[in-house]
Amino acid sequence: MNGLGLALVAAFGVILAIVAPPCLRLRRRRRLLASPLPAALGAGLRQTRAWQRLPAALRPQLEGRVRVFLAEQSFVGCGGLEVDAAMRMEIASQACLLLLGSRVAYDELRAILVYAEPFVVPRHDEEDGVVTEYEEEVSGETWDTSRIILAWSDVANADEYCNPVLHEFAHHLDHLEGTLSAHPALMAAYRQLQAAVDAGDEPPIDPDALQNLAEFAAYATEVFFEAPQALLSFSAPLNRALIEYYGVDPARW
Numbered sequence: 309m310n311g312l313g314l315a316l317v318a319a320f321g322v323i324l325a326i327v328a329p330p331c332l333r334l335r336r337r338r339r340l341l342a343s344p345l346p347a348a349l350g351a352g353l354r355q356t357r358a359w360q361r362l363p364a365a366l367r368p369q370l371e372g373r374v375r376v377f378l379a380e381q382s383f384v385g386c387g388g389l390e391v392d393a394a395m396r397m398e399i400a401s402q403a404c405l406l407l408l409g410s411r412v413a414y415d416e417l418r419a420i421l422v423y424a425e426p427f428v429v430p431r432h433d434e435e436d437g438v439v440t441e442y443e444e445e446v447s448g449e450t451w452d453t454s455r456i457i458l459a460w461s462d463v464a465n466a467d468e469y470c471n472p473v474l475h476e477f478a479h480h481l482d483h484l485e486g487t488l489s490a491h492p493a494l495m496a497a498y499r500q501l502q503a504a505v506d507a508g509d510e511p512p513i514d515p516d517a518l519q520n521l522a523e524f525a526a527y528a529t530e531v532f533f534e535a536p537q538a539l540l541s542f543s544a545p546l547n548r549a550l551i552e553y554y555g556v557d558p559a560r561w
């Protein structure tokens with residue numbers, strides 16, 4: 309083989325190395341999406357809050373996404389916690405609610421780390437040149453694009469006021485895509501929340517959302533899925549923006 313031939317073979321090899329893994333992944337996902345969960349896992353999915361509140365038409369889509377999620381993600385118990393099948397299913401089913409529109413999987417995510425209880429993380433704030441170091445107890449954290457950390461006790465007790473799975477997975481998508489927190493409707497609703505809090509009202513979105521627009525997007529996502537009528541009453545434009553982003557309309561479920 310001459311020099312040109314060797315160069316072509318090498319170039320083909322490089323192209324194959326780049327293209328083949330995503331192709332294989334897509335093929336594997338298509339296969340998983342098209343087949344139901346094994347019976348025991350399917351029974352587990354039907355016990356979850358996510359499944360029980362979904363309209364029948366959306367349940368097969370949730371099942372397919374959960375199947376891909378469980379095949380692709382690692383669950384790591386922290387501090388001695390053993391993450392059992394029911395815990396994995398509860399986290400997967402809630403996380404996959406955010407995918408029901410146009411998304412199929414969490415491409416960048418690799419692992420979900422689970423603590424039994426809320427955990428402490430170091431914080432570092434800087435304002436006007438003054439640095440403040442402190443610790444904060446949290447029920448979830450998105451460390452980077454490949455790992456999400458959750459406190460099982462708060463996942464298990466999720467309700468219309470707090471859902472750490474929806475919150476952290478919303479952060480994850482927003483980190484990667486950057487479009488939700490940049491939506492003009494969110495900025496307007498952020499100001500509306502600030503005004504409501506200043507007026508002493510009790511808006512449906514947690515005032516902690518007023519840290520920044522990324523936090524606002526994550527808190528608004530919790531209310532969008534957990535208390536959709538309350539969110540719709542608070543701000544129809546915000547509700548429309550979230551319908552557009554997630555491709556579903558929980559207020560109609």
Ligand SMILES: [Zn+2]
Pocket residue numbers: 475479523526
């Ligand atoms: Zn957050």
